[in-house]
Amino acid sequence: MAVYTEVSDEALRAFLAEYELGELRAYRGIAEGVENSNYALQTGAGDFILTLYEKRVDPAELPYFLGLMQHLAARGLACPQPVAARDGQALRRLAGRPAAICTFLPGVWPRRVRPEHCAPLGEALARLHAAGADFPGRRPNALGPAGWAPLLDRCRAQGDAVQPGLIAQLDAALAGLLAAWPAAGALPEGQIHADLFPDNVFFLEGPGGQPQVSGLIDFYFACTDLLAYDLAVCLNAWCFEPDGAYNVTKARALIGAYHRQRPLSAAERAALPVLCRGAALRFLLTRLYDWTTTPPGALVTRKDPLEYLRKLRFFSTASGPEALGG
Numbered sequence: 001m002a003v004y005t006e007v008s009d010e011a012l013r014a015f016l017a018e019y020e021l022g023e024l025r026a027y028r029g030i031a032e033g034v035e036n037s038n039y040a041l042q043t044g045a046g047d048f049i050l051t052l053y054e055k056r057v058d059p060a061e062l063p064y065f066l067g068l069m070q071h072l073a074a075r076g077l078a079c080p081q082p083v084a085a086r087d088g089q090a091l092r093r094l095a096g097r098p099a100a101i102c103t104f105l106p107g108v109w110p111r112r113v114r115p116e117h118c119a120p121l122g123e124a125l126a127r128l129h130a131a132g133a134d135f136p137g138r139r140p141n142a143l144g145p146a147g148w149a150p151l152l153d154r155c156r157a158q159g160d161a162v163q164p165g166l167i168a169q170l171d172a173a174l175a176g177l178l179a180a181w182p183a184a185g186a187l188p189e190g191q192i193h194a195d196l197f198p199d200n201v202f203f204l205e206g207p208g209g210q211p212q213v214s215g216l217i218d219f220y221f222a223c224t225d226l227l228a229y230d231l232a233v234c235l236n237a238w239c240f241e242p243d244g245a246y247n248v249t250k251a252r253a254l255i256g257a258y259h260r261q262r263p264l265s266a267a268e269r270a271a272l273p274v275l276c277r278g279a280a281l282r283f284l285l286t287r288l289y290d291w292t293t294t295p296p297g298a299l300v301t302r303k304d305p306l307e308y309l310r311k312l313r314f315f316s317t318a319s320g321p322e323a324l325g326g
């Protein structure tokens, strides 16, 4: 469960009094998520989410994240909209942590991804990229190619205990990736989500029972990077079956719907395999780091790094973008 910072009833009421949201009717801690403490609030003005930003979020970066959500929501994207208090500020402090209230989004994230989820996902991702096009903020991707070698170094001492020979495999994969990575300026860049996993996409049932995206959440890895890299993150996170098989039907639906909304260039399409390898390595490394540094009995559930080693291997052997559904 992820409520690291407990907030007393009294402190929350005093905090809420700074807003035009009416009185507090009910609140509860949300168990999901691993990065921050989240509370669902019921107030006189409706439902909201209160987030207290924990250690892994750099407070200096919060204006970028909150500003981006504000910008995207103002352009019609269904994402949490930071709510300003009476003094006009959305970013505040509560219980010794930076904190913000955002609008609540309806819907549920898919516990089991079906092909029907993938076209609405692709369309929503392309809409996110379009809505972010005129956002003036810039945040380099801390978990992009320049961040992989330092992250791998931090896993070096313990990595082989997870699987013998793992670190040597990752050294080789990293060297290959850095040599093949698209040069600066070669592909379109913009604001990307960078962590659009199923637990960050809410759906509601639309007409005829088809899933429709009702909201995208968790923008705390968002950054300014290659737009097609976001698609590569989604191919990793949405298009593998529990037995490890790549589902090309899901991938075609995802890429096809994205392309209808924002046409991919030939260069972006050609780069998909290397971008997918990069995304697989990024999640492998952060999971490996967490795996080797999270003490047993900690609040958070560690995620399996080796799932992403299998995905990395798959993308390394792909013959070209067509094999990935591109």
Ligand SMILES: Nc1ncnc2c1ncn2[C@@H]1O[C@H](COP(=O)(O)OP(=O)(O)OP(=O)(O)O)[C@@H](O)[C@H]1O
Pocket: 002, 030, 032, 033, 034, 035, 036, 037, 038, 049, 079, 080, 102, 103, 104, 105, 106, 199, 200, 217, 218, 220
């Ligand atoms: N705006 C929102 N509307 C409705 N529910 C939300 C909203 N924001 C967060 N939630 C709920 O809180 C849960 C945790 O949110 P989130 O994924 O942002 O947590 P986190 O700890 O910041 O991130 P991570 O997923 O990286 O661990 C979500 O699964 C969802 O149930």
Ligand SMILES: N[C@@H](CCO)C(=O)O
Pocket: 195, 197, 283, 286, 287, 303
């Ligand atoms: N989506 C990440 C967790 C951090 O957001 C993962 O599955 O490794």
